[in-house]
Amino acid sequence: MLKTETPAQDHVLLDQYPTAELVNVLVDDQMNAVDAVRAAAPRIAAAVAAALPRVQAGGRLIYVGAGTSGRLGVLDSVELYPTFSWPHGRAVALLAGGTDAMFVAVEGAEDDLVQGADDLRAVNVMSGDVVLLVAASGATPYVLGALRAARAVGALTIGFANNVDAPVANEADIGVTLDTGTEVISGSTRLKAGTSQKIALNTFSTALMVRLNKxxxxxxxxxxxxxxxxxxxxxxxxxxxxxxxxxxxxxxxxxxxxxxxxxxxxxxxxxxxxxxxxxxxxxxxxxxxxxxx
The missing domain is CATH 1.10.8.1080 (Helicase, Ruva Protein; domain 3)
Incomplete structure (x- = not known):
């Protein structure tokens, strides 16, 4: 069983906690997200260094994910324009299930390996692009399909996963493992796994923009x-x-x-x-x- 899916043993009576204790437990567990990103900082720095020459030469940032991970990619991409004047066309976000999945879960979309590859090819991915692939499990078929299509054309691939030895991190040119462990609510990776992804993407894109003289x-x-x-x-x-x-x-x-x-x-x-x-x-x-x- 993936660590992110394994039931946590220290809060088996969570539903019986007084509200104040419940809130404190949920907040305190988020600190583990910060620790996970800090441990991955050298890999994030390597990703920034590898991405810099490609974007300096005109390459795009392409974010790929499903569910919470995909929505966090959309969020990072859309904030680059008002914050750093980064052109809309050079920050592309692909979300399993399409635009509608930003607001309503699209059942089964994340399980489609072929669609992930097709969606990436549809935005004309090129060797000069930087493709950011985000999956808490690290094995989401939609994301893996996009990863393999990106590698086929020689794009730089950066894989973010919340489980050790995950395919998304292992198959990418640069893998970033955010080892957040079990969730307070078993399997709910919108909690600290999602928080770690937000921090990591924010850190990557902001550091890149600093290097680009923004x-x-x-x-x-x-x-x-x-x-x-x-x-x-x-x-x-x-x-x-x-x-x-x-x-x-x-x-x-x-x-x-x-x-x-x-x-x-x-x-x-x-x-x-x-x-x-x-x-x-x-x-x-x-x-x-x-x-x-």
Whole structure:
């Protein structure tokens, strides 16, 4: 029996716990998710290093999963655009059962090996792409089908699993094992197994974006100001990075479509936005290098 499916022995009377104790047990068990990701950190770092040259050359991130794992992949993919201006077309998420499965479980979809391969080929997977395959069991047929199709074209495959010696991790170019063990509620991998996947995917994609010059210091300087909250964030980040007041920051941001990087360089170098853009382009989007030039 998979460890993630094995009934936990330390909470066999869970249904009789007082509510306060029940909540504490559920919260405390989540800490094991953090420990599992920390143990896998070297593998995540290796995945970032391997993915970097492919995405620098124009490759896409393609997430593949079923159920909770698939939904977490969708979540990570859609957040890259507003956070880092990562193009929608370069963050693709495949979920067993299709878009409807984001909201309603599609029975049997995860068991279809052929469909996983077909769905991946349908998005024209290429050798320059990075395919992230997520499965708590590590043996989900839909995910394995996609993995094998990705490897057939030479794409970089990164497999995330919550069981040791799982096929998804073993067959991928880089396997990341998140050994979260048994769940408080037996087999419910939406608990700490899912939490570990969220942390691991978040860590991978964020580290990758940092390496792609989407961050200056620890400031989110390549965001898309798509709503009022993000417009205010852009203004505050620009003011903080340059030392100007928010009115001055807004004035320059309005000239460059609220692109924080451009505004920071223009204000810091006391130049126009076109010159700031040119400096950033010459520095491959690296704000620190553009300021030094």
């Amino acid at each position: 961050v200056y210091g620890n400031l989110m300087v390549d965001l898309k100001a798509t709503n009022a909250k993000l417009v205010l964030r852009a203004i505050r980040l620009t003011a903080f990075a340059t030392g100007v007041d928010e009115a001055a920051a807004r004035a320059v941001l309005e000239q460059c479509d609220f692109h924080v990087k451009t505004a920071i360089v223009a204000l810091s170098k006391q130049t126009g936005v076109e010159q700031a853009r040119a400096l950033l382009e010459a520095a491959d989007g690296n704000v620190r290098q553009a300021l030094a030039d």
